[in-house]
Amino acid sequence: MNILVTGGTGYIGSHTCVALIAANHDVIIADNLSNSKIETVDRIERITGKRALFYKIDVTDAASVRSLFSSHSIDGVIHFAGLKAISESTRIPLEYYFNNVVSTIVVAGACLEYGVDRFVFSSSATVYGDNEVPFVETMELLSVTNPYGETKVMSEKILTDIAVTNSAWSVALLRYFNPIGAHESGLIGELPGGVPDNLMPYITQVAKGKLDKLRVFGGDYPTVDGTGVRDYIHVMDLAKGHIAALEKLPEGVHVFNLGTGQGTSVLELVQAFEKANNLKIPYEIVERRPGDIAKSYADTKKAGIELGWKAERSILDMCRDAWRFEKSY
Numbered sequence: 001m002n003i004l005v006t007g008g009t010g011y012i013g014s015h016t017c018v019a020l021i022a023a024n025h026d027v028i029i030a031d032n033l034s035n036s037k038i039e040t041v042d043r044i045e046r047i048t049g050k051r052a053l054f055y056k057i058d059v060t061d062a063a064s065v066r067s068l069f070s071s072h073s074i075d076g077v078i079h080f081a082g083l084k085a086i087s088e089s090t091r092i093p094l095e096y097y098f099n100n101v102v103s104t105i106v107v108a109g110a111c112l113e114y115g116v117d118r119f120v121f122s123s124s125a126t127v128y129g130d131n132e133v134p135f136v137e138t139m140e141l142l143s144v145t146n147p148y149g150e151t152k153v154m155s156e157k158i159l160t161d162i163a164v165t166n167s168a169w170s171v172a173l174l175r176y177f178n179p180i181g182a183h184e185s186g187l188i189g190e191l192p193g194g195v196p197d198n199l200m201p202y203i204t205q206v207a208k209g210k211l212d213k214l215r216v217f218g219g220d221y222p223t224v225d226g227t228g229v230r231d232y233i234h235v236m237d238l239a240k241g242h243i244a245a246l247e248k249l250p251e252g253v254h255v256f257n258l259g260t261g262q263g264t265s266v267l268e269l270v271q272a273f274e275k276a277n278n279l280k281i282p283y284e285i286v287e288r289r290p291g292d293i294a295k296s297y298a299d300t301k302k303a304g305i306e307l308g309w310k311a312e313r314s315i316l317d318m319c320r321d322a323w324r325f326e327k328s329y
């Protein structure tokens, strides 16, 4: 298939482009490079031996998106493009609502206009708010506490309503848990700008000596060791989940959790990183981070049964691959 990947030079998008090309699909990337680098296109080519077409466009701009759809025959879209930092979304909510919701409307609108009926959307486990774990796709979406999460809930709703009135549409709403790690080549990975918000890039920068120690946000949660529990998933496993969704999706709208189903605490991840890479990560336990929840992990049965997809890589693989990328970049 000819697949348009919005946000395709970003962290998850670039790994998914590699997986798409490996699965014999042709890839067209649309990215405004607001949080990624053009050299990622070369790196995807170095890994796969095949060059993706690249367009530097902002996908909130309807004219650019329509021009792209009018000049290519597109079979499906994976819509990654968006802003993703929860804390930043509380400081600049309007930018988040505009970028994330308008991009979904514009890209979905072009799909309808040009008869593209396969749409895969990057949603997030954050839509579950503080529900009971494990999070199941059928749960009511309560208590989303930040603008970023709201943009995902709104985009899911918009795509669901479109699918109701367009019976040929197949939509996958993929709720990612915590993607970490990097492609095994060490050529592509996560490139946070400034001081990382997320745990794994913070750990790798401490390992590299760019940051002096990890601050563990909260040691008094009701978890195995008092630190927050998350469902970390290797980004290449996540990438493959997109291929499964694209290739196996029936008509209608379908929600899937993409996680491993295993919870890992902050301190367990630190220990795994130390073991995988034979390094020490200095840390201190500080106050809880506002808005954080104690536990988040997926019920993954639905993706297993309906997509035949399952995450395969271990926490040690994730730690090894994340460090390989950080070291070599």
Ligand code: NAD
Binding pocket: 006, 007, 008, 009, 010, 011, 012, 013, 030, 031, 032, 033, 034, 035, 036, 057, 058, 059, 060, 079, 080, 081, 082, 083, 084, 099, 103, 122, 123, 124, 125, 176, 177, 178, 179
């Ligand atoms: P990323 O920032 O690395 O990638 C997003 C890409 O989209 C970037 O290359 C950026 O330049 C591009 N972009 C942003 N706005 C754009 C626009 N208006 N037009 C064109 N390009 C634009 O982020 P990521 O981690 O790869 O996340 C991809 C998607 O997955 C996002 O929608 C994010 O909300 C979602 N998600 C990410 C995580 C995570 O932990 N990384 C978890 C759940 C969901």
Ligand code: UDP
Binding pocket: 178, 197, 198, 199, 200, 202, 214, 215, 216, 217, 218, 227, 228, 229, 230, 266, 289, 292, 296
């Ligand atoms: N975390 C931490 N220190 C950091 C960054 C994150 O202790 O510098 C914790 C955070 O409180 C949470 C877990 O690590 O329990 C995962 O946080 P991340 O920001 O990576 O993902 P999310 O909050 O989106 O699940």
